Amino acid sequence: MYRLFARMAANRAQLRSARPAAIFHLPSSILAAGVSALLLMNFSLQASPRDAQWKQVEEAIRKGLPKTAITNLEPIIQSALKDRA
Numbered sequence: 001m002y003r004l005f006a007r008m009a010a011n012r013a014q015l016r017s018a019r020p021a022a023i024f025h026l027p028s029s030i031l032a033a034g035v036s037a038l039l040l041m042n043f044s045l046q047a048s049p050r051d052a053q054w055k056q057v058e059e060a061i062r063k064g065l066p067k068t069a070i071t072n073l074e075p076i077i078q079s080a081l082k083d084r085a
Helices: 002-018 020-025 028-045 051-062 066-083
Strands: none
Touching: 051 066
């Protein structure tokens, strides 16, 4: 009976020591994909400098004002050409 409890205690100790290192046993491709996904989410959440201008264009299109949309597009085009974006 004592041997059974001793083995169980030894197994528990092995399991406890193995759990914290389990993340390092993931394939590196899965770990790299997770890190890449987090970075891409961060970049996509950042607002571009022309977001407010694009909202004006979209609002003009939604209201059925194509000339106003074109007028609002001109500064966006000029700054994009300037930035080569």
